[in-house]
Amino acid sequence: MSGKVKVAVLGATGMIGQRFVEMLEDHPYFEIEGLYASERSEGKRFGDTLKVRDYNYKQETLDMKISKMDVDHISKACRIAFSGIPSELAGPTETELAQKGVAVFTNAGSHRMDPHVPIIVPEVNTDQFCSIKDQDTYGNGGYIVTNANCSSTGIVVPLRALNDAFGLNEVFVSTYQAISGAGYPGVPSLDIVGNVIPFISHEEEKMETELAKMLGTYADGEFKYAGFKVMANCARVPVIDGHTESLVIDMKESPSIEEVAKVLADFRGEPQKLGLPSAPEQPIIVRAEENRPQPIYDVFAGTPDRARGMASSVGRIRCSNGYYKMWVVSHNTLRGGAGGSMLNAEYAYKKGIL
């Protein structure tokens, strides 16, 4: 008996599911009870479903078999379900699991706008964790916590730091999103090799609402959105992993570039204070070079161990006509996907919410 919390990985043959598995190898709090996916994959060896290029699974993990999703079994065997199910399918399964008493930490978008479901990035808004108590299933021990959309996650930590220090008025963001963000098989190669696709379904709407929800508050049983405006343009580019984002920000105060850089580099949140296993020591890495951050170098930035894809790198902080301009790179399926929910679950564990 390891004494670790048993967890199910849902959607284990997909891009996000496989990142969950990666983060669960030798995890100090959690251990994998089973890998679940659709009936089509039942019985397959995990190693034969690989989608992640830079994988480094143990042999015993590669040899695990995929099981068919079985809500009853999972709810009996596991305290936690990590969900990498595609958003269009995730909703009902996640609801059912929560009803049966499972704590669901999900990357899917299905429940992000539900009245009492929080979107948590624990460097940003652990105060909103309390909303789970208002979920119908909470009495049962079951609840749903979502991580943010990958593009929102990459910039929400820097925005939190800047909002706290200087106040945000308006955020103009253009994204350069990696193809792993579209899952597998995802984007056909004929569509993206040598191309830019300036459209990702519902992505801009998600960014424009999720950021305000996360930087807002939860009180009296409802979420109150933060007051700043977000204008988002989202595009796909031929990059494997790592979203790059161009930011122009109108702030209430007028700090110097150095002050902005210092506030970002010095920012620490709850995961850092609590020493959560997946937390990067420094959630925001500020780059001084004239041409960074870049996905190929910065997607795994930070310590320990290059932060396992959990830090946001910010660079080229400049000011133009009173607006602050900068670039951000983050790992879209780690920080912006599986890593987000992993950190949420670690927070819940550490705070005794499990």
Next chain:
Amino acid sequence: MSGKVKVAVLGATGMIGQRFVEMLEDHPYFEIEGLYASERSEGKRFGDTLKVRDYNYKQETLDMKISKMDVDHISKACRIAFSGIPSELAGPTETELAQKGVAVFTNAGSHRMDPHVPIIVPEVNTDQFCSIKDQDTYGNGGYIVTNANCSSTGIVVPLRALNDAFGLNEVFVSTYQAISGAGYPGVPSLDIVGNVIPFISHEEEKMETELAKMLGTYADGEFKYAGFKVMANCARVPVIDGHTESLVIDMKESPSIEEVAKVLADFRGEPQKLGLPSAPEQPIIVRAEENRPQPIYDVFAGTPDRARGMASSVGRIRCSNGYYKMWVVSHNTLRGGAGGSMLNAEYAYKKGIL
């Protein structure tokens, strides 16, 4: 005797020079006197210096020989020099040619901020052509006219249309620039395959000043800049030809999306009125699809003959928090390079300024 104006192509072994050659094949006004480049290329067959992938030169053009730059010879043999010389080298040569009476139409940035040198996109600001009369060399018949930086060119025609109709306050632009824009050898493949480089030297500064210069006026011997603000973030992406640009615009008026689309689609400028050979029938193509424009489909948009890379395609026109959002794709070495100067020279020819 063809009766056509003799022209020299400078920098004929480079990316822009080769686009000049392409546009000069069977040109109704101009004929190539010689192809010029640095000493290193002297005597090479043009066809052995190819950089352009989708080339379609005639056999006799492929067989032309490259000559060493010779200002004296060019000034005697040619009325016009089209310059595709790299900006860091172009300045003195272009000045010398103008001094010797040559009309220089250049893609180089060296003289763009000179006091009496106009940056012309003839759909936008032919009224600034008069500034050449204040150049020292004009008495001699020589002058310099520049085309705009490739990223500025792609959006300046739509911005002109919108400014005329609704008034511009602020323009937020993020670019997704093709690698051909960096010339040859340009960007090392190890730097850009599967990557985004959020830095192009001086590009943002150029956009923030050139757009205001072009949409301003020339009076009393000096350029007066337009009053709106530009905030630019520029990045390189792994695309061969075609700059994609994300625009968010604050306008003085509040037109409907349909009105914006109509103003753009209906816009015509001097090149259209004069029927210049390289002018697209419609300088701005408005796309209705949810996922266009894209470089792979739209870089050659328009008529005649898919506009030879001379139209800007605009799509995904939306409104968010009172800001207008849209995407633009244009050909960076045709519309945004050689084609720009070609159109300027055609305008000069037609108006008798040669």
Next chain:
Amino acid sequence: MSGKVKVAVLGATGMIGQRFVEMLEDHPYFEIEGLYASERSEGKRFGDTLKVRDYNYKQETLDMKISKMDVDHISKACRIAFSGIPSELAGPTETELAQKGVAVFTNAGSHRMDPHVPIIVPEVNTDQFCSIKDQDTYGNGGYIVTNANCSSTGIVVPLRALNDAFGLNEVFVSTYQAISGAGYPGVPSLDIVGNVIPFISHEEEKMETELAKMLGTYADGEFKYAGFKVMANCARVPVIDGHTESLVIDMKESPSIEEVAKVLADFRGEPQKLGLPSAPEQPIIVRAEENRPQPIYDVFAGTPDRARGMASSVGRIRCSNGYYKMWVVSHNTLRGGAGGSMLNAEYAYKKGIL
């Protein structure tokens, strides 16, 4: 009444179908009666189904509507069906059309190994055209003629020339195949960006048999295969259009490199002699450069009009240990796809076999 032969394009929303449409614009012998595809695409505008990047369709073609496949209608309205239907679906439909009297020119592999169905590349084996007379449906006026697999097509013309002149013993071929060869959506971008996939289902087997069938004979009601051996290794690489092939050849004779080059460059076949509309003037272009052919430059090699993607480019002809080595590039969806069947139909038309 144009007097042209009416043709149907089957699979018109796919990669090959769209190349058929491209080749049929202003065709001197044929005119499009209708564009056909699966029920899913019924009623769509052709222009809204674009897969081809370098398209140059007329506006009226872009505005054509897709019809659902209707064998009865097609057999009444058309003499010819050009089939770009995926191989796994094409078989029964093509058989039915032939039974109803239609001449089917197909890119699909379904019937290539049928006892009386020829695989024709008209520079190579028009003598095998006679096999159609032994098809059951021939009395009815219907028959099936296939073009070769894209990888076989690229090299079969050079192999014909070399076999005629020097005799082939063994051919070792490794392919570098473009992603357009897998159709659409085809290869997921996560699988191929920055990668090589050394496996294309059944491709090696096809090459090892089709080449011998085409260079063999048809007599006494059956195909006799040529005696040389083919050893093929096939891989997919991140190229949009254009298959590159590495060849090592053991020949019966020992010509000089110059003799090999001359035999290839001088080769002409029936399409050249008959002046067929889609025939390149020179079916094999021999390159002298040390680093050609390359897909980006040579996929459209040749005259007229860069041969519309119908010539094979051969370069780097060398000899090592008595083996002849060379590289070949050809357009996989034109020469190796739609263009192959188009040329077959043009041959049939010209020879009165329609």
Next chain:
Amino acid sequence: MSGKVKVAVLGATGMIGQRFVEMLEDHPYFEIEGLYASERSEGKRFGDTLKVRDYNYKQETLDMKISKMDVDHISKACRIAFSGIPSELAGPTETELAQKGVAVFTNAGSHRMDPHVPIIVPEVNTDQFCSIKDQDTYGNGGYIVTNANCSSTGIVVPLRALNDAFGLNEVFVSTYQAISGAGYPGVPSLDIVGNVIPFISHEEEKMETELAKMLGTYADGEFKYAGFKVMANCARVPVIDGHTESLVIDMKESPSIEEVAKVLADFRGEPQKLGLPSAPEQPIIVRAEENRPQPIYDVFAGTPDRARGMASSVGRIRCSNGYYKMWVVSHNTLRGGAGGSMLNAEYAYKKGIL
């Protein structure tokens, strides 16, 4: 005093040099005395010269400063020099170092064909190590040992195994080489994005001679080449790291596919027997999947720690017309570059040749 052997890394700002540094982090035998490069890089921080995408250097390594090449200093301070100097420059410097008593382990090709300089892949030919005793500088303690060209290295271990077991007659190899193999800046992006370049200067000649030299013997003061023939065609493809190679082999015996697979998988060489630190447990990984090996998954194959890029992966073993066909993937700058020389130096250390 660590008691470790002091080593210099030459060409430390280049692609191979940086892989040497990576392999030297916490090395049990060796410790970095200094990082050397051309004058141009003198004083730069190592971390500011990064070329390797998947780097994972320690902070103190990133902060090391680059020194100018100083043969006198190096020869006094170091027993070993690892050379990642470009081949066209490496020759004289390496000779001078050997003359001054340094053991030079080099990736450069300059000395590979010298009369007494061995090309060592220690799984293959440690018996040739004795040739260093015939180098003029040996009395002084200095000598030169080269690793093989990257394309030869990837296949030489499998070829050794097959030659020992079944005897080789002829090897037909076509390469799909990664761009990191060309160093930095190396291949311009305009040349390789979406393209195949079927030419790498001198690569085919190197493969055709190096393989026979390595599989031959050294006796009576000279190298005797192995008797089999190699026919190589080499191409560059848009892959960052990892050479893929297509092999067709004529063997003296006729083993079953299973026997071939077993011989490859069971093969072990000196590095495995001696337990050298950089040796993979299994130098050849045999893949059973129908579509492997692939660079994106297999370039880091093996144990321990995915073998640090030191194993060759072999897959798709088939037989056609009596020829054996297979595909090989290996890491071109680790196994085929820095890792090769590292293993050579580890062998020398363990055997007391230092």
